[in-house]
Amino acid sequence: MELAIGLILGACALGAGMAMIAGIGPGIGEGNAVAKACEAIGRQPECKGDVTTTMLMGCAIAETTGLYALVIAILLIFVAPNILVNILVNTMKSL
Amino acid sequence: MKTSRRFQLLDIFYIIMMILPLAIGMVIQILTKPLSEGITLTGARIFFTIPMPLQDFYITESQINSLLVTVTILFFCLYMVHGLNERVQLKRQHFAELIVQSVDKLVVENMGEYFKGYAPFIIAMLALSAFSSLSSLIGLFPPTSDINVVGGWAILVFILITYYKMKCGPLYYLKSFTEPIALLAPINFLSEFATPISMSFRHYGNILSGTVISTLLAVGLSGLSSMILGWLPGVLGNISWLRVGIPAVLSIYFDVFSGCLQAFIFAMLTMMNVSGAFPMDEYFERKQKKQAKKQLA
Numbered sequence: 388m389e390l391a392i393g394l395i396l397g398a399c400a401l402g403a404g405m406a407m408i409a410g411i412g413p414g415i416g417e418g419n420a421v422a423k424a425c426e427a428i429g430r431q432p433e434c435k436g437d438v439t440t441t442m443l444m445g446c447a448i449a450e451t452t453g454l455y456a457l458v459i460a461i462l463l464i465f466v467a468p469n470i471l472v473n474i475l476v477n478t479m480k481s482l
Numbered sequence: 483m484k485t486s487r488r489f490q491l492l493d494i495f496y497i498i499m500m501i502l503p504l505a506i507g508m509v510i511q512i513l514t515k516p517l518s519e520g521i522t523l524t525g526a527r528i529f530f531t532i533p534m535p536l537q538d539f540y541i542t543e544s545q546i547n548s549l550l551v552t553v554t555i556l557f558f559c560l561y562m563v564h565g566l567n568e569r570v571q572l573k574r575q576h577f578a579e580l581i582v583q584s585v586d587k588l589v590v591e592n593m594g595e596y597f598k599g600y601a602p603f604i605i606a607m608l609a610l611s612a613f614s615s616l617s618s619l620i621g622l623f624p625p626t627s628d629i630n631v632v633g634g635w636a637i638l639v640f641i642l643i644t645y646y647k648m649k650c651g652p653l654y655y656l657k658s659f660t661e662p663i664a665l666l667a668p669i670n671f672l673s674e675f676a677t678p679i680s681m682s683f684r685h686y687g688n689i690l691s692g693t694v695i696s697t698l699l700a701v702g703l704s705g706l707s708s709m710i711l712g713w714l715p716g717v718l719g720n721i722s723w724l725r726v727g728i729p730a731v732l733s734i735y736f737d738v739f740s741g742c743l744q745a746f747i748f749a750m751l752t753m754m755n756v757s758g759a760f761p762m763d764e765y766f767e768r769k770q771k772k773q774a775k776k777q778l779a
Contacts, residue, residue: 447747451680454687461690465523 388479395471403463409456416449489565496561503550507622510546521704523697526628544628551613551625581605592750593757600756607635608749615689615741619733626741627689629682636682639752643677646760650768654761681751688744692736699729 424442428435485493514527526542533539562578565571582601585608589601611626618624625631648655659670707724 443743444747444750447684447743450688451684454684454691455680457687457691458683461694465525 388475391475392472395475396468399463399468399471403460406456406460406463410453413450413453417446420445420449485565493561493564496557496564499557500554500561503553504617504620504622507547507550507617508620511622521697521700523694526623526625542628542630543623544625544631547617547622548610548614548625548631550622551617552610555609555613589753592753594762596760596762597753597757600753604749604753607752608745611635611685611745611748612742615745616737618689618693618737618741624689624693624737624741626685626744627693629686632686633678633682635748636678639681639755640678642752642756643759646756650761650764654764658761677755681748681755685744685748688740692740696729696732696736699732700725703728 420442424438427438431438514529526544528540528542529546531538531540562574562581564574566575566578570576582605585601585605586598589604590598593600614625614631616624618627644655647658659667661670703724704722707722708719711723712719
C-alpha cells in the first residue's frame with residue numbers, strides 16, 4: 388500500500404517535471420520576439436509605443452503553450468495525487 | 483471650486499463604500515483562515531455549499547472576492563463621475579474623460595467603427611480583471627487565480643464570438659467550418675473550443691504561477707531566516723526577518739505588472755476575437771440585398 392502511494396506521488400512529480408520541458412519553447416520564442424522588437428525600435432525609435440504593445444501581445448500568445456504545460460504540472464502536483472490515492476484506497480477497500 | 487456640504491458628504495460616502503468591500507474581504511480572510519495553517523498553497527477556500535440536484539454549488543472565496551471587487555469598481559466609477567459638468571469644475575473629471583476617451587480610441591482602433599458600442603464592455607472586463615489581480619496586494623485571494631472565474635469570462639467571450647459568427651444566419655456559420663476544404667471540418671470544430679480554453683488558461687496560469695512562486699519564496703525565506711537568525715533570543719528568533727521587504731520586489735512583477743498586463747491582453751484578445759468573428763462584408767452585402775428587395779416590393 389505505502390509502496391503504491393509512493394509510486395503514485397513519485398510518478399506525479401516526475402510527470403510534472405517532464406511537462407515543464409515545454410517551457411523551453413516559449414522561452415526561445417519570446418526571446419526571438421523581444422530581440423526583433425529591440426531591433427525595430429533601434430531602427431525606428433519613433434514607433435516605440437506600437438512596437439512595445441504588439442510585442443507584449445505576441446509574447447502573451449507565445450506564452451500560451453508554456454502555460455498549458457504549467458497548468459498540467461500544477462494539476463499533477465496538487466490535484467492528481469489526491470484523486471489517484473483515493474481511487475487506490477477505495478479499490479483496496481472493495482477488495 | 484466651492485462644493486456644497488451635501489456634495490462633500492456624498493463624496494465621502496462613495497470613498498467609504500470603495501474601501502469597505504476590501505476591508506470586509508480582509509476581515510473574512512482573517513476570520514476564516516485557521517491560524518495553525520502557516521504558509522500553504524491552497525485553492526479558493528469553500529465557505530459553504532448549496533445542495534443542487536446535479537452537483538453541489540460551492541460558494542468559494544473567489545466568488546465572494548470578485549463580488550467585493552465589483553462593488554469597489556462600481557463605487558469608484560460613481561465617485562469619478564460625481565459632479566460631472568459641461569464646464570469642468572473638478573479635477574477628477576479630467577481623469578474620467580481620459581479613461582473614456584482612451585478606451586473609445588482603443589476599441590475603434592482594434593475593432594472598427596461598427597463595434598464602437600463595445601467600449602463599456604471592454605473597460606468593464608479590463609477593470610474587473612485588473613482589480614481582481616491587484617486585490618492580492620492587500621492579502622486577499624485573487625479571484626483571477628481561480629480557473630472558474632476566468633473560465634466564466636472566457637465562456638462569455640465565446641458566446642459573443644459565436645453570436646457574431648451567426649450574424650449571417652446559421653447556414654453561413656455551418657458553412658464556415660468547411661473552409662478551406664470540407665476535410666478540415668472536425669479540426670475547425672475543435673479550434674472553435676480552443677479559443678476560450680486558451681484565453682482562460684493564459685490568464686489563470688499567469689496569475690497562479692505568480693502565486694506559486696511567491697509562496698515558494700516565502701517558505702524558503704522563512705526557513706532561511708530561522709536558520710541564520712534563529713539564535714536571536716525569545717520572540718525575535720521566531721520572526722522571519724528575511725520575509726520583510728524581499729517578497730515585495732517579486733510582488734511588483736508578479737502582482738502589479740503581470741496582473742495589469744494580463745488584464746490588458748485579455749481585453750485585447752476579446753476585441754480581436756469578437757471583431758475577427760464578424761463577417762462584415764458578407765453581412766452588409768446581405769443587408770443591402772434585403773433592402774433592395776423591400777424597395778422592389
